[in-house]
Amino acid sequence: MKIKLPVMAALGLASIGHCAEPQPTLKEAFQNYFLIGAALNANQFSERDSRGAAIVKAQFNTITPENVLKWEAVHSEPDKYDFEPGDQYVKFGEKNGMFVIGHTLVWHNQTPRWVFRDGEGKQLTREALLKRMQDHIQKVVGRYKGRIKGWDVVNEALNEDGTMRRSLWLTIIGDDYLQKAFEFAQEADPAAELYYNDFALENAPKRKGAIELVKKLMAAGVHLKGVGLQNHDRMDWPTSQQLGDTIEAFAKLGLQVMITELDVDVLPRAARPGSADVSLKVAGSTSMNPYTNGLPDSVQQALAKRYGELFSVLIAHHANVKRVTFWGVTDADSWLNSWPVRGRTSYPLLFDREGKPKPAFDAVMKAATAGDSKAPARTETQ
Ligand code: G3I
Numbered sequence: 001m002k003i004k005l006p007v008m009a010a011l012g013l014a015s016i017g018h019c020a021e022p023q024p025t026l027k028e029a030f031q032n033y034f035l036i037g038a039a040l041n042a043n044q045f046s047e048r049d050s051r052g053a054a055i056v057k058a059q060f061n062t063i064t065p066e067n068v069l070k071w072e073a074v075h076s077e078p079d080k081y082d083f084e085p086g087d088q089y090v091k092f093g094e095k096n097g098m099f100v101i102g103h104t105l106v107w108h109n110q111t112p113r114w115v116f117r118d119g120e121g122k123q124l125t126r127e128a129l130l131k132r133m134q135d136h137i138q139k140v141v142g143r144y145k146g147r148i149k150g151w152d153v154v155n156e157a158l159n160e161d162g163t164m165r166r167s168l169w170l171t172i173i174g175d176d177y178l179q180k181a182f183e184f185a186q187e188a189d190p191a192a193e194l195y196y197n198d199f200a201l202e203n204a205p206k207r208k209g210a211i212e213l214v215k216k217l218m219a220a221g222v223h224l225k226g227v228g229l230q231n232h233d234r235m236d237w238p239t240s241q242q243l244g245d246t247i248e249a250f251a252k253l254g255l256q257v258m259i260t261e262l263d264v265d266v267l268p269r270a271a272r273p274g275s276a277d278v279s280l281k282v283a284g285s286t287s288m289n290p291y292t293n294g295l296p297d298s299v300q301q302a303l304a305k306r307y308g309e310l311f312s313v314l315i316a317h318h319a320n321v322k323r324v325t326f327w328g329v330t331d332a333d334s335w336l337n338s339w340p341v342r343g344r345t346s347y348p349l350l351f352d353r354e355g356k357p358k359p360a361f362d363a364v365m366k367a368a369t370a371g372d373s374k375a376p377a378r379t380e381t382q
Helices: 005-010 050-059 084-095 126-143 168-173 177-188 204-219 240-251 297-316 359-374
Strands: 013-016 019-022 035-040 062-065 099-106 150-155 193-198 226-229 232-234 256-265 321-326
Touching (some): 035 099, 084 099, 126 168, 193 204, 193 256, 226 240, 240 297
Parallel strands (some): 035 062, 035 321, 150 193, 226 256
16 A cells, blocks of 8 residues: 555655655654653544554554543443443553553533432532542543553633632532542552643643642642643743743642643634633634635744744753643544634644644654753653
């Protein structure tokens, strides 16, 4: 089968005459810095999307489930668990030597209404909801004990001003719901790394709230291993200073930092900078969807420059960055094609809709090589 040259590069190959020469891949280029990976949808880890799966196997050494381990997907009704997709996801990861992540146990989104109500539809008591949370975490974390290495235990518990988001978890249980969630997860798999995950922590008010939150959890004896900075970024947000300061702010508390949902949106702004609040919906217009026939080269180059900048910051702080995960594999897979405006043509990742590496891919690889000359090799303990 004659594979087109650019696609060969995505598979870590280059064609010299008739034979395919191995090309440096992301996981090789960053082996001295941090794990590098992507969020996968079911088509990729089932390998129905064989091209997407091939890119994942060639380029990445860690994976995150985009949707299949969220409450609504794995536990859609009170006594009904559907572990088939989750099992397939974990098997794919193990078969390909990946550091397998679990996402996410407790979130205000993609959690069915029944979770917070009793059989008559009445809102649950604190005790009843804690029991339900414990059962779910024991079942899901317990099933993948020793196989899923790290869990986003609680996701997006803060408002933009750093105060606690008034989710049903908070209003029914109280603000110790996070501590309880971490305790239940630690009981279910004492060896798993446990993380708090959120977006826009690079904005000072929210970062301050998050630092207070994690300090409180650690003071309560919670085994918090690290904080996930989602980084649904824009061309002008966050600044290199904001990103660097945020990594160091959490590292100073002895926590690992992960970039957990990286993408860079080049489309016109339709939401607050850094927001990833999926409840926001904005009406479509051509001005909101300007690149339906491909990305102009000037924007391609600007995106490449932007990714080069971001990775230079991550490399400069690599001692405290354990992992960088892209939120999707190719532009065709990205949630930004349907958020906050449905049906947009977005270009936020390193591989295009044909699976070809974009100029942004080359810029990221260049940042790694540039870093090599400066950075000492990564030590096991990091
Ligand atoms: O499963 C249903 C399917 O049955 C139905 O036919 C289809 C039709 O609309 O919808 C499917 O559900 C979709 C689900 O993804 C699974 O594909 C939902 O509509 C869609 O809203 C949901 O979007 C996900 C979003 O979280 C929802 O919260 C995105 O794929 C996913 O990328 C996104 O990921 C979140 C992270 O978990 C947390 N941080 C922000 C990030 C982006 O919002």
